[in-house]
Amino acid sequence: MKTLILAALAATTLGGAAIAQEVRLGTEGAYAPWNFMGDDGEVDGFEIELGNELCERAGLSCTWVVNEWDTIIPNLVAGNYDAIIAGMSITDERMQTIDFSDNYYPPDPSKFAQAAGADINYDDLSGIRIGVQGATIQAAYAEQNFGENNTILSYETADQSVADLSAGNVDVVLADGGYLAPIVDGSGGALEFAGPDVMIGGGVGIGLRKDDDEIEAKFNEAIASMKADGSLNELITEWFDPPNTFPEE
The missing domain is CATH 3.40.190.10 (Periplasmic binding protein-like II)
Known part of the structure; x- marks a missing residue:
């Protein structure tokens, strides 16, 4: 009987009901409308909606971690969370320490x-x-x-x-x-x-550790899908006035 139970559990794990990969998202919670603390004490803003949607499309189970801005990269590298979604511009200097996803917000003056x-x-x-x-x-x-x-x-x-x-x-x-x-x-x-x-930087992207290629690929695929179906521009328009949207493909 024990053998049958273990076999059933293995089949479930390997099948469509596999447990989603858990990913912790670091944000500042003090940079509206990108990210901020809502009246309920939970993080809110453009990037919170975006991050939750990206995680759903990528098949990831995501939780949010609030971290002060000046230590947000060191704490990513230290493993205290797995990605940064915090209005962080893509720059050559930062890319010496971390990687970035494709940009989810165009270069902003x-x-x-x-x-x-x-x-x-x-x-x-x-x-x-x-x-x-x-x-x-x-x-x-x-x-x-x-x-x-x-x-x-x-x-x-x-x-x-x-x-x-x-x-x-x-x-x-x-x-x-x-x-x-x-x-x-x-x-x-x-x-x-x-x-x-x-004009500084190459747009805003998700900060990632150098060796997290699998998570980076999943986020890039999700970002591309939101750009392609127009939902990313819709979200930008909802949160920013005037909106800085991507050119239509």
Whole structure:
């Protein structure tokens, strides 16, 4: 009897009822509309909906882990979760440490936000306090291009940089346009975009450990299917105003 039971269990595992692979998704939970903590204390946002859909299409059983931004890559490498879905731009520097899936959000212009009517010469920034979120592509860009003649103030979260902009403690914030747009629009005219758009990075993708080729392939297939059927653009349009969608195939 025991032999028959074991054989039945083996057949079930090898058949269509196989247990889905468990994957832990790391996110920041502090970067609306990409990812944030909802009123119920659970993570919410564009990437949460996206990640759940990608996992369903890829046949993965996924759970979410919230991690502070500045240690999000080290904790991936350490094995505390299996993938990063946290508005992370694909860059050559990051790819020295981790791999990325195909992008699930096109390259997004970074923008400068300032107090409405502020007299700032963006052709020759000098003596300006520039707020950025630490360990971001904007932080690296600001240090490289403006660090010599300006003060770069790095914050743990992007929301903190915007709060200091509103309080007058920084003159300018440089961040993703998709993050800043609803903040500027909702400021009642207190904040405005100014200066040139800055294109940095190759779009936003899922961060993965170098040796996780199987998970990467599954996510890439799921992303491709969402691009092909238009559901990815629909999700982007739902969460971003204005939406930055992929060209129609």
